[in-house]
Structures are given as C-alpha cells and as structure tokens.
Amino acid sequence: MSALGELLDGAVRADAERLTGVAFATDRFALVRGRVARRRAARSAGVGGASVLGIGALAVGVTHLPFASPGLAGPGYAVVCTTVAAAAPTPSADSALSVLNVPSPSGSVIWSIAIGSQDPPEIVANIALDLTTHEVTGSIPDGNSYVYTSLTLTKNADGVYAARLPDGTPLTFEVKDENLVLKGSTLEPMGEPTVTCVTVDPAPTSSAVPSSSLEPSATPVAMSPTAEPTTVPGLAWSWDPDVPAGTPFQCDYHFPVGEFDSPGLTVSGHATTQSAVRQAFMDEYGDQPPTSDVADSQGLAYAGTLDLADPHILVSGPNQPLAQSGGRGVGATFVAVRDGVVVGVIVPPADGTQGIVLDHGVAGPFEANFWELDAMTACGWPGLENADIYFVGALAEKNGAFFYSWTKVSE
Amino acid sequence: MARWEPVLDEVMRERSPRLLAYARLLTGDDAEAQDVLQDALVRSFSRGRAFDNANVAEAYVRRAIPSVFIDRLRKRKAAERAHDKDVAIGGRDVLHADSDVVLDVRAALAALPPQERTCVVLRFYDDLTVPQIAAQMRLADGTVKRYLADASGKLAQMLGDDVDASSAAAAVPVISPAMKGERS
DSSP states (O other): OOHHHHHHHHHHHHHHHSSSSHHHHHHHHHHHHHHHHHHHHHHHTTTTOOEEEEEOOTTTOOOOOOOOOOOSSOOOOOOEEEEOOOOOOOOOOSBBBEEEOOOOOTTTTEEEEEEEEEOEEEEEEEEHHHHHHTTTEEOOOOOTTEEEEEEEEEEEETTTEEETTTOOOEEEEEEEEEEEEEEBBBBOOOOOOEEEEEEOOOOSSSSOOOTTOOOOOEEEEEEOOOSTTTTGGGGTTSTTTSSSSSSTTTTTOOOOSSSSTTEEEEEEEEEEEHHHHHHHHHHHHOSSTGGGGGGOOEEEEEEEEEEOOOGGOOOOSSTTOOOOOSSSSEEEEEEEEETEEEEEEEEOOOOOOOEEEEOSSSSOOOEEOOOOGEEEEEEEEETTTTOEEEEEEEEEOTTTEEEEEEEEOOO | OOHHHHHHHHIIIIHHHHHHHHHHHSSHHHHHHHHHHHHHHHHHHHHHOOOHHHHHHHHHHHHHHHHHHHHHHSSSSSHHHHHHHHHHHHHHHHHTTOHHHHHHHHHHHHSOOOHHHHHHIIIIIIIOOOOHHHHHOOHHHHHHHHHHHHHHHHHHHGGGGGGGGHHHHHHSSOOOOOOOTTTO
C-alpha cells in the first residue's frame, strides 16, 4: 500500500472506531429490509416472467396497445404461471401511501402510488385511466428503471379496484371523476405469493427455427420455493441448482437452439458502442436522460430490436397510455449465456438507471439498448467469464402464455 | 424470516462502522455516507444473491458503495455540483489549521472533486488498477488516468511533506492537461 493508501487506511480505521453500527442498524434496518423485500418480490414477478411483460414509455412508463387482435397461433416457448397469495401478515414500518399525479399523455390520466415519506418517493405502482375507454390498468415499476410489469386489477360491484403488489401487500382504490382515491392509508403486507409454472416447449429439433407442425409437449415444472419455503416465490430462486429455470429471462434456462424466433415475434441485435447508443438517444431525446445516462465512450454496448408480425401491437408514438388488461404485451432483456445456459441476468438496481432502456422508438419497432455491463448479475459460480450476450424478446398473450425469441448479440 | 434478513442484520449491526467509514472517504460527510451505505445495501441484497455469510455480503456491499456514490453524483443538479465546488474551496482553508495527518488527508480528499476523489480511493485504498477503476466507474481508462493525475497533483500540493504524493503521481504516468485559468 502506498503512503497515501496508508493514510486513507488510517482515516477509515479512525472513522470506524468513531462510528457505531448499532445506531445505523436501529435507524435504518426496517427501511432497508422493506426496500429489499419489495424489490426482490417485484423482480421475482417481473424479471421472472410470472406476469404480463410491459415496456414503459420513457416518460410515464406505460405503453398503449390500442387494438385488440387475434392471438398468435403456432408453437413457441411458453410459460404459464399461476400465483397464489400467501397470508402471513407482517406489519411494516413507514408504509403510508400517497397518490402522486404524474405527467400524462392526452387521453389518459396516470397516477403513481408512493409508499413512505422518502424523497424522492418510492413508487410501488402506477395506475392509468384511459379516458376514451374508461379502462383502468396498473403497472409495477422497479426503481427508476424503464421496465414495468403489469399489475392485475380486479373491480368489485361497488367500483372498488383491488390489486396485490408483488410482495403480497394489498392495494385498493376507487377512480372517481378522474381522481384516484385510496381505500386505506397504509399497506399491510400479507406475505409473498407462491408461483407455480407450467412450461410448454416444442419438441426438440435440430432446426434453428422449429416448424409450425411441431406438437407442443406440456411439461409441468413445479417452481417450489426450496430456498425460502415460506416467503419467496420460486421464480426468484431460479439459479438454485435444485430449481429448474422456467423462462429465458432467468438464470439456468437452457436454450434448446442457438437462435429462435417465435411466430409473430422476430428479434435481431448486435454489439455496438456506448457512443453509438448515446447518439441514437441524442437523435431522439436530445441532451437529457436517457442520453445523459450513457457515456460518450467506446465502451461496449448492445442493441436489440423486436419486430412484431401484428402491426396493431406497435405503438403509434411515445408516452401512450397503457391498455394491458387484455393481457397482451411485449418485453425484452439481455442475458449472459454460456454453453447454451443462462449464467447472468440484468437485475434492476435499487435506484437509478440500470443501463438498459427498452423503448418503442417513434414509429418503428421496439428497441432495446444495454450499456451498463455491471448491471449484469452472475447467476453463480463461475460468473460471467466467457459468456455470450443474448437478446431475448417476449410476447405475452391474452391467455397468459408467453412466447420467446432470442438471438446472440455479442461478437 | 427470509434467508437474507439475518445476513442483512449482521452486516448492518457489525460491519457497518467500517462500511460507513469507507463511504465517508468518498462522501466526506457522515450523513451522506449513511445514505450511500443504505442504497448500497439495498442494491446488493435486492439482486437476489444468496449470501451465505456476512463476509461475502460485506464484500458485495463495499464494492457497490463507489457505484452508488457515483450514481448519486450523476443525479445531482448543477446547482448542487456548484455547491460542491464551494465546499472544496473552503476545505483547502481547513487543511493547514490541523496538524493531524489523518484529518489532513480527509480534508484533502474532501477538497477534490467527487470523481477524482473516487478514483483516488479506488486506486490507493482499494488498490484497484486503472482498468478496474474504469470498469467500476463506467469511464474510459484515459479519463481515469486524467482524474488520478489531477488528483495526485492536488494532493501533493495540499498535503505537502505529510505524504509522498509524488509516488501517487508516478503510479499514473500521464500528462495532465492544464487546468482552466492556468494556461499562460
């Protein structure tokens, strides 16, 4: 250690003797634990693919799928999940809810539901009202990331909407005259749901693109929460060697073929530079986030594109209101793959940008850019060494099935 | 109780003094160090890693601290960055009023711009190489070298004979561009 290093070490030692961990833990443990629990639960539901996937437009985090269209026929790699809520009330501190009005595109009203009194507020859900159809939909954000998961809402005879957040906490509200009124001031955790999935894969084939005549074979996969049997959905622990992975978004998923496009969903992608990503953002958004999130450097980045056969699923422009209650949606991610197995996934961090933007562009296909390679979390030993990067797209159908397409983007 | 909760509790109760002290090297401020550590804890434990013990978790959290600190910096408004400059200028006045070398090195660090400060801590406290620092801070290697060279020069000027800052400069053999206002 250099002379300067020794001085720095001395400063750390002196401060460590002065500071007390008990006070820090006493003051902040409940807050940290709550934030971690919510994000782990949200990640298990969203990244794991247990819910309909949605891509957020940059400003408001919701996407408009304006036209209903027939479901896409043909085989694909599909996962159907059912969620069963647990009932184990655990009081939580700092759980007061509030409603925030956020900028909304014309034809819609969007509210964010915040928990606690943090600054900036911690958003636990977004609710959107389509003023044309009067449809109310919900989505779950994760920090400030641009990835959103749909929130299933149920409406009773009195017009009260109810939903359960990924960590199991209930949310009830009414929408009256373009105002959202919470039915209750706090969230009371009810335990986390358990998730059971059934994977439907086409039969193995040597072809890179399975033919449409293949008969899918249903293979039940019990995603038992072996790691934490009472609280954690199985999808959160897909990298546990005892738990099979269910989707290409998850650790340990085994890609049956190197490249694959599901019917109706074509993906493409390539390696690029952060400067190129920055320039693309600059062209579209100017010198503001997400442009300012990307360094003007020759650092490695990746780009992917989702092309959908159904033109109606394409959005007409940015910041359109969400209409996901019908169940259709698209999502995408990048994963690290070694020997055909997912060995790294992108996990949205606690706050701030995660180095990935999924966007629908102005008038073209869905586009994804990923530049913060540190956001790729290794599934376990031996890490991300010698792994390729794959771009994975997902199309969620009304019946709850997911169709996946993937392609290698690293060189 | 989830499996990660006891590890989180142990890290917060038993490991946080040193983690806070490390964060304070970067922030120069106790309160902000607590905020940074809190976010680093959330970031580390939210990623679903199955920490078997507090040692592993502590290592992850410590590695997350500079990233969290840098992310927070990037989110700050221009006015807040301007405030940092004011603090830095004020910090230099404090330097020579205290003869304690530890206090001096803290004050000298605080006088550096945050990016340079982070590079110095990663280089001389964590013993990371320039490419490793560049990867962690998501900067180009050349940018890190420039930050280190600039910081080394300033530290040598501020700390004088208290520390062999020339060794720091020698470790980063780059030519630093002239600072604004210094060009003749």
